[in-house]
Amino acid sequence: MKSLPIQIKLTDNRKEKPNPETLIFGRNFTDHMFVADYDEGKGWHSHRIVPYAPVSLDPASIVFHYGQTVFEGLKAYKSPNGTVRLFRPEENMKRMNLSLDRLCMPRIDEDLALNALTQLIQIEKDWIPTVEGTSLYIRPFVIANEAFLGVSPAKKYQFYIILSPVGSYYKEGIHPVKILVENEFVRAVKGGTGGAKTAGNYAAGLKAQEVADQKGYAQVLWLDGVEKKYVEEVGSMNIFFKINGEVVTPAINGSILEGITRKSILHLLRHWNIPVAERQISMDEIRDAYDNGTLEEVFGTGTAAVISPVGELNWDGYKMVVNHNETGPLARQLFNTLTNIQTGNEEDPFGWILQLNNELAKLA
Amino acid sequence: MKSLPIQIKLTDNRKEKPNPETLIFGRNFTDHMFVADYDEGKGWHSHRIVPYAPVSLDPASIVFHYGQTVFEGLKAYKSPNGTVRLFRPEENMKRMNLSLDRLCMPRIDEDLALNALTQLIQIEKDWIPTVEGTSLYIRPFVIANEAFLGVSPAKKYQFYIILSPVGSYYKEGIHPVKILVENEFVRAVKGGTGGAKTAGNYAAGLKAQEVADQKGYAQVLWLDGVEKKYVEEVGSMNIFFKINGEVVTPAINGSILEGITRKSILHLLRHWNIPVAERQISMDEIRDAYDNGTLEEVFGTGTAAVISPVGELNWDGYKMVVNHNETGPLARQLFNTLTNIQTGNEEDPFGWILQLNNELAKLA
Ligand SMILES: Cc1ncc(COP(=O)(O)O)c(C=O)c1O
Ligand SMILES: Cc1ncc(COP(=O)(O)O)c(C=O)c1O
Numbered sequence: 243m244k245s246l247p248i249q250i251k252l253t254d255n256r257k258e259k260p261n262p263e264t265l266i267f268g269r270n271f272t273d274h275m276f277v278a279d280y281d282e283g284k285g286w287h288s289h290r291i292v293p294y295a296p297v298s299l300d301p302a303s304i305v306f307h308y309g310q311t312v313f314e315g316l317k318a319y320k321s322p323n324g325t326v327r328l329f330r331p332e333e334n335m336k337r338m339n340l341s342l343d344r345l346c347m348p349r350i351d352e353d354l355a356l357n358a359l360t361q362l363i364q365i366e367k368d369w370i371p372t373v374e375g376t377s378l379y380i381r382p383f384v385i386a387n388e389a390f391l392g393v394s395p396a397k398k399y400q401f402y403i404i405l406s407p408v409g410s411y412y413k414e415g416i417h418p419v420k421i422l423v424e425n426e427f428v429r430a431v432k433g434g435t436g437g438a439k440t441a442g443n444y445a446a447g448l449k450a451q452e453v454a455d456q457k458g459y460a461q462v463l464w465l466d467g468v469e470k471k472y473v474e475e476v477g478s479m480n481i482f483f484k485i486n487g488e489v490v491t492p493a494i495n496g497s498i499l500e501g502i503t504r505k506s507i508l509h510l511l512r513h514w515n516i517p518v519a520e521r522q523i524s525m526d527e528i529r530d531a532y533d534n535g536t537l538e539e540v541f542g543t544g545t546a547a548v549i550s551p552v553g554e555l556n557w558d559g560y561k562m563v564v565n566h567n568e569t570g571p572l573a574r575q576l577f578n579t580l581t582n583i584q585t586g587n588e589e590d591p592f593g594w595i596l597q598l599n600n601e602l603a604k605l606a
Numbered sequence: 607m608k609s610l611p612i613q614i615k616l617t618d619n620r621k622e623k624p625n626p627e628t629l630i631f632g633r634n635f636t637d638h639m640f641v642a643d644y645d646e647g648k649g650w651h652s653h654r655i656v657p658y659a660p661v662s663l664d665p666a667s668i669v670f671h672y673g674q675t676v677f678e679g680l681k682a683y684k685s686p687n688g689t690v691r692l693f694r695p696e697e698n699m700k701r702m703n704l705s706l707d708r709l710c711m712p713r714i715d716e717d718l719a720l721n722a723l724t725q726l727i728q729i730e731k732d733w734i735p736t737v738e739g740t741s742l743y744i745r746p747f748v749i750a751n752e753a754f755l756g757v758s759p760a761k762k763y764q765f766y767i768i769l770s771p772v773g774s775y776y777k778e779g780i781h782p783v784k785i786l787v788e789n790e791f792v793r794a795v796k797g798g799t800g801g802a803k804t805a806g807n808y809a810a811g812l813k814a815q816e817v818a819d820q821k822g823y824a825q826v827l828w829l830d831g832v833e834k835k836y837v838e839e840v841g842s843m844n845i846f847f848k849i850n851g852e853v854v855t856p857a858i859n860g861s862i863l864e865g866i867t868r869k870s871i872l873h874l875l876r877h878w879n880i881p882v883a884e885r886q887i888s889m890d891e892i893r894d895a896y897d898n899g900t901l902e903e904v905f906g907t908g909t910a911a912v913i914s915p916v917g918e919l920n921w922d923g924y925k926m927v928v929n930h931n932e933t934g935p936l937a938r939q940l941f942n943t944l945t946n947i948q949t950g951n952e953e954d955p956f957g958w959i960l961q962l963n964n965e966l967a968k969l970a
Binding site: 267271294298299300303305306308309311345346381385389391393394402406429434435441442447451468477 | 632633665666674677747758790793809816
């Protein structure tokens, strides 16, 4: 990992840390943040760690009008012996560059960004909660801050990393959710921005989510925008189906996000010699599997919840209750293995964990 | 028009006005702006006109991460006798509410917003340039400013109106541009946000625009996201084709923006008894018309350029040169009529103009 000379200015006013037992996702932020500036011709510069504070932007900034912005999401955990562990952070930095490319934004140096992140977390390590199911959520993001009302890539950007202590995604541990299959609204289509982690994709999903909420569903399952036939993904999760002993997930097709949890699960399944397939999967096929009793498990995967079992799928009023609305054995095994590796309760045989203490020792 | 009690705080530091002969679109902003705040339970409040100044936002503001933002664009002109004229501003406020609905954002009161706009322009009226082809561009926009990393509609918003003196869109008056038909990237699809004026749509278009630029084309012509067969719109313009005496434009289908210039042109054409059709139109049909010599004119329409004649359409390497790469008679007539009504050189028989002086007199 390359070392980055970062200017560090610490705050005089430490905030009170929230109660780790009652943390809400994405509401509390730590004392400091990382910032860097980009100017065309000059590149990324002025890397700094500063007190968490408001961003000051010209009202004509491109991010407000033309949505040039990308983000990432990952987590840091504190292990039982006190070491700080990041789960595959290099994958997030790689994906951030894919998103930046799609949005015509300047790439970041992945090594330098990782280094900045470890320095920031070192400063904020007392903010990492240790109650079971809690972690420190990390949100890197880049915004276009040039003041210009023209639809063209900006010449000025800012890169931020902010940190938020978060609770377990499930109040009562892992438990199944109800999902509504979305037939009207579309999140993304081939040729669009669905493969990138950019703001507009999430804005596009709000309306459908609102309708699902009102009907008592936790999330929507998006279908492809062309034929409205093939499964894409769920809110901020990828989706897996266990059908007749085989685990199937939609192939990466340009319109879904390639989740890092998804990638890790595929790796685990192959490691365990469980048959897996990444391919197109239609709702017809899922209904048929349900009807003939071979739809064994359904679960979503993502950084926030890790594994989210699906207890009911509602497709146009046809309700499929999966595994008696209980968490299936595979979902549970995946959840336990992943969270144990993440938190340090289990060996990491895959080299997925970056231990902060090791990294900082290398820099010293 | 309802009157709104607006708190007004004028600046002590007036900026120097830019040279009206060399104005660049969207680079200069006036001395003041309008701002209002929204809080769930309280509604829109604290309407104010204040010195143009940076926006201060928590780095976790929803607009940066999940793209909840919409905007509008319209123009004010100064007529030869000095009155200030707005072109169909109530249509923009109506469309803004459609966009706000789609993005799960709170509606604005259209009357109050118009009133705020007229008060702001009254204060800034010396900023309206009078050189031929210039105007004051008006950019209302709403952003979600709640600090929350959750994908759900925000509970806090801000509504801004900023003003920018702009030059003629064409350096040498109205003249034809070259357009590349886009086969790979998609701007919007049925069920998505294409019908709303929201940031993500423009971010999605940047990559294709970059490729077109490199090939020497001014803009891309978007095709539908499902079949990649039917014409949608161009960058920030709607598109019209004159084929064998009939003027055809894509029907409003949920994935294109319903332009106010488009609406006005359809009205003018019907008023002139020129045959018009709003319907699906495929690239095959356009190529056939070109091949048999009936593709008479092609032009884009939008607030920025009013009418933009298309001199060449490139569809997968097949180049169609329209009307010998010259501005056609219909495009010219529409441009002249619309700009004359806008600037006050010609009667406004349709009630499209809101004269500022009249409105303010009504308030007094
Ligand atoms: C749209 C979308 N799909 C899938 C995922 C899952 O990705 P990951 O496993 O990297 O968190 C996320 C969350 O990051 C997402 O926002
Ligand atoms: C995507 C898009 N289409 C069409 C238009 C034309 O709309 P109007 O005539 O209202 O300016 C615009 C510009 O506002 C636009 O951004």
